Amino acid sequence: MKFPATGPLLTDLYQFTMMQAYLDAGMVEEAVFEFFVRKLPKGRNFLIAAGLDQVLQYLDSLVFSSSEIAWFERAGGFNRRFLDYLAELRFAGEVHAMPEGTVFFPNEPILRITAPMPVAQLVESRIINLLNFETLIASKAARCVLAAPGKFLVDFGLRRAHGAEAGLLASRASYLAGFSGTSAVLAGAELDIPVFGTMAHSFVQAHTLERDSFAHFAAARPNNVTFLIDTYDTEAAAQKVVDLAPELLGQGVTIRSVRLDSGDLAAHAFKVRRILDAGGLAQVGIFCSGGLDEYQLQDLLSVGAPIEGFGVGTSLDVSADAPCLDAAYKLQEYAGQARRKRSEGKATWPGRKQVYRRYAADGTMSGDALTLESDPQDGTPLIVPVMRNRQRLAQESLAQLRSRAAAELARLPQGRRRLEDCATPYPMEVSQGLRELTEALDRQPH
């Protein structure tokens, strides 16, 4: 196994079984599927759409190689019509979506796929896999940004992320949502995301004297050095930095900050700040890490702890308090007929939909309308075409997505900017036409 492996076989077996059944039954007409989230997890007042770029890359590159097709021949039960269809398959459908960085709410589609049924079905698993994860992380990161406005926030979560792709895409999603950068070098190399790093406890421990570890570290890369000072005694180490500073500054070293990674961070930060200030290092900042989440960021800042930046790791990269979304990709229309899932507790709104957003006089979001695409409502439509005839439309840079996310966060209603769960749902109006279509479908035989 060469890993991490991906490609067109990264999907659920039933997609292929259903594809063969559709082909055998001649059901290859146009299908419309939409991706949406059924409800907000506890601890989330809004979500940020993310992952579309990866979805469009996946769709654009969807090709089955001969060795992949050979797997189906070995597996058995797949016929020649199916195998030939796979060999010719390319994604040539239409994609509509909310642009990445857009704030959205439950039952609002953020992606719509329009393609022949076998293709639209096939792509379900990977589309959910990508949109679910990046949206999850962007939404968690946005909460950190709201809890620590103006602070320097770095994604430190690669090591606890769920595998390679999660580490890389968490860097992307958190940067999109307002983080300053990541510790993951690959995210710098592949996605041009700013990369930051300090030093590890092991570096200090490998030296007999902590002071020597600081001197060696500063000499190696003298610009914007951050010393990790909690390996033994945090305040004693802060004093060592002060004592060492004249020598280092004489060698052209710039000391950016000291990092605290354990213990009572607020208490240490206050003490260390006094030591640094008394030692003439007022310009040296304090950077904190160590199991932090948005609540701890808020708590540390609410007591006025003199901290300039935070490394947020595990809780961000696994979205620890809400590690999954109730996300779905559901059939909305087949061969021109609207469709609807009616299973207990999982019913969906049918048809090709659009979301219109309304704003209050102060510019904040005041409510959305969910409607059929063919039935416009007041407000700004949020879903736009993004791929057609194998061409991506209006491709945006990560910087642009990041700007959009910042603008969206600024327009959140005040109550939704808080970490605490809102008592009331975000206002969402379902259009008359959509309600009528739903009722009509429920009267049909099955």
Add this chain to the structure above:
Amino acid sequence: MKFPATGPLLTDLYQFTMMQAYLDAGMVEEAVFEFFVRKLPKGRNFLIAAGLDQVLQYLDSLVFSSSEIAWFERAGGFNRRFLDYLAELRFAGEVHAMPEGTVFFPNEPILRITAPMPVAQLVESRIINLLNFETLIASKAARCVLAAPGKFLVDFGLRRAHGAEAGLLASRASYLAGFSGTSAVLAGAELDIPVFGTMAHSFVQAHTLERDSFAHFAAARPNNVTFLIDTYDTEAAAQKVVDLAPELLGQGVTIRSVRLDSGDLAAHAFKVRRILDAGGLAQVGIFCSGGLDEYQLQDLLSVGAPIEGFGVGTSLDVSADAPCLDAAYKLQEYAGQARRKRSEGKATWPGRKQVYRRYAADGTMSGDALTLESDPQDGTPLIVPVMRNRQRLAQESLAQLRSRAAAELARLPQGRRRLEDCATPYPMEVSQGLRELTEALDRQPH
């Protein structure tokens, strides 16, 4: 960006900064790092070691290409000595580990890396990334296996897993821990894991009549068909299966099961069982899915619900109740000198360690001893050499790892087999020699 991307840049920036500092300071002697978990998360009475095979593949393939080295030149601050070292770097160190499938407990190393300091440091991030995730999933899967002994369990989590690699490795880790297979085709193609699948609601919805969807589906792949029967009315659909069965059986279709995915699964299972039995389909099983976890499996079986198998998805693939482990990779020795981290709440046991396991008369695990490798204790040593001189030692098949995990689960003490948290920690004795070494290190200056 071609994604999912991985490779030697999938690590934290500070690893490279520290490497350069080590090289500049001439600190390239042998270092020993160990990976362990500090404490069990709530809801876990034991852990199952997993991910070693991926770690060894990573170490074996660790090479920096010229384009990767060019990134450091562009980034700036890296010197020629460092760039040359990267260009020549291969992992030629030693690896010791607990074999995959072994049950382990907090503070017990499951991996030890012995290599020149810059190399041993570099590999930290990806080693934690892999071992943390696969161990997390294997441990969660083992709880499902214990909650539903003898049942057919399938990993359905790909779509909610955190990216591509997480989906693939969750299939591996859950199969290793005793699942019967996965829905992820790539896991079949790449890892020879049995792949299973049913049908989706969209397939039913795409047809005007539910009955036609069953007929089309059965015709497409007639062996071991599973019908999804909860799209509209579960019991009515069960009756449709009964009504359709004679025709299908006449066409050579074998109906394996019906799948329930929503509502009160126990209540539906009892009713559907009666309908199938009354219709002469006693041999058709009931398979359940829909947001299940180990607690729901236990509850469904404790009321005697007639269910043969379960698809477990999101809760498994993200280990939803414990989406991360407090896992660490810490320096234990440098240049022949034992080392120890002493930060508040994060102190570690120093030196190269071994774990000895003791068993009660009935064969169940009765307690472990943590000791220095040089100081054997009673019991069976769990850590063995697995890589040396660029050669893997004693490579095992996934089937062998799966057998080990099953044997290990069978030897768990009774209280630890239950889903409820054990009131007492698993007995772990720390050897006298290890305690003395720790105290001696704490008396050293720093």
